[in-house]
Amino acid sequence: MLLTQPKQNPEVRIEQPLITWEQFKLIQRGFADSRGIRLAYYDGVLEIVSTSVDHELIKTIIGALLELYFLEMEIEFFPMGQATQEKAEQVSLQPDESYSFEVSKKIPDLAIEVILTSGNIEKLKKYYLLGVPEVWLWEDGVLDIYHLDNRDNRQYQKSSTSKFLPNLDMAIFQRCILCASPLEALKTFRQTFRQSL
DSSP: OBOOOOOOSOOEEEEEOSOOHHHHHHHHHHTTTOTTEEEEEETTEEEEEEOOHHHHHHHHHHHHHHHHHHHHHTOOEEEOTTOOEEETTTEEEOOSEEEEESSOOSSOSEEEEEESSSOGGGHHHHHHHHTOSEEEEEETTEEEEEEEETTTTTEEEEESSOSSOTTSOHHHHHHHHTBSOHHHHHHHHHHHHHHHO
């Protein structure tokens, strides 16, 4: 069964241009205790987004599926969640989910963005400044994978597989994200995964 529920409390997105880094840091402190509000800064533009139930559902299912995969494959991982990633004066953002592998790192190896109202491929510019090696963008029911390619002017290249999780069947993974029930998604993913071993 696929996720077909009507949208609930849609996200609100506000952009404010011509903000200095110092102004952004003041605003960021003012929102420090605000749940459900995410701030980003890039190229002098402040972005404020209130997350929706749909957004949180999708990002949580993606995280749960990945962590089930890590457990089954015995992959050492360090969840970094929505920890703010910054490069002073240039960029600040909070991924929806993020992970480093093998050892804990300051910058995640993998960042995941669920895009309902903002961002799309423009988010890659922000991650490029941070040097995040792999970014997954979920938009309109499709998961796209991007690798940072140091040989090609340090641009992101679209890929059909993950550099860090090359054995993850992305078609099955994506189908499970679309399940209407999180429990059904996890059970289907685990069953399909174990049958393939």
